Amino acid sequence: MIRLFKHYVPHAVLLLGLVDAVLLMAAAELGWVIRARQIGMLVEPTVTRLPQLIAFAAALQIALVAVGAYGVASFLSLRFAAARLAVAILLGVSCLSILFFLVPPLALWRSNLAYATLIAAALLVVVRALLGRALGGDTFKRRIIVLGAGRRAARIGALASQPGANVIVAGYVAMGEPNPVVRGAVPRDAIPNLAAHVVDHNAGEVVLALEERRNALPLKDLLRVRTTGVSVSEISSFLERETGRIDLHSVNPSWLIFSDGFASGRMLSSVFKRGFDVTVSLLLLIVTLPVILVTAVAIKLESRGPAFYRQRRVGLYNQGFDIVKLRSMRQDAEVAGQAVWAERDDPRITRIGRFIRKVRIDELPQTWSVLKGEMSFVGPRPERPQFVEQLEQQLPYYAERHMVKPGITGWAQINYPYGASIEDARHKLEYDLYYAKNYSPFLDLLILLQTLRVVLFPSGAR
Incomplete structure (x- = not known):
């Protein structure tokens, strides 16, 4: 593996990513040249349209990362890889349409874009058919x-x-x-x-x-x-x-103390992170307000009780705060306020609640906590005080996860399905500790992109 910005990336993934970048640039160029020759247009040097080619390649490659097209399964199954490629191309072209509307100088003609997209799809599938087994085999191990x-x-x-x-x-x-x-x-x-x-x-x-x-x-x-x-x-x-996690069975305090990580010189990263949180939370609250209101009405129509509810959580440095969520369970889900782990196919979840949990709509009001600075978009999931007290007694190093600001999404959420037991909490803690130890803006960006994969292909949402 190679370490990029404190995060480990397999050599096979890095190589495939570089090959994809070259192929996407080539596809954009071929699409342009083919269409230009069809209409008898003079083909100027490639450098004259480099910004458009880069925009096309970057949008599609970001979409590939977001849908998990560089995961293990993509190296082992061509069918899986092709399915993820189809979703990535659809997502990438949609983003390009928005980008071309906002920044016209970067736009490709619709005919150019159509040719480039078809060529890119063919090239990406062929490369995975030819190299997938080799990249997933012993050559790079x-x-x-x-x-x-x-x-x-x-x-x-x-x-x-x-x-x-x-x-x-x-x-x-x-x-x-x-x-x-x-x-x-x-x-x-x-x-x-x-x-x-x-x-x-x-x-x-x-x-x-x-x-x-x-x-x-x-x-x-x-x-x-x-x-x-x-x-x-x-x-x-x-x-x-x-x-990609800190193994609690083998780790000891001296390793955590003397190993690389938990860097304190994060001033610039922290400023960037907070600026991102404020800007995006404001935009997200404005854009998703209609969705939140419609969902709130649907919740009220299906079951008695308020559409929103507040719940106490433990945040940075063990400080408590209240999060606001759209209610996805019956109003009597917890008797006398006693915290209860969510279960698979939990009968307390309403029909509307099951849907909004799978697509994460119930989390949208938490952007208000992000705007206030109590949470970030990326970080360990904040737990309830009752669970924290229990987990700190049973799991070593659990308190250390509170040394970073909690988040709506995180490294544990995209790598481990929703858990409802001490053992699940242990696995998620291992990912949280990895994030706290190896935090960087690059890792935050990767988590945000991969969160889209979790939303598009829900696994274990409760």
């Missing part, structure tokens, strides 16, 4: 040697065996564990030179997965391996990179 043969080493093996994994386990080295669980691990005593063993297996990385590190770190071995040019990773860092 990193070969690793795992030091350890216990449960942690087995977890790495399980991760590497999943479809779309970015690594191949070239071998395991048993480090004297009393109860090894990995079969076929070579005992360290049977390897004369660990560095040579790593090189012989053509491994580019050694991952330390010891069950007990006290007085067990093979420092001389690791030093020799590192000086051969092979990288050495601790399991917590490895899992963070490969899964």
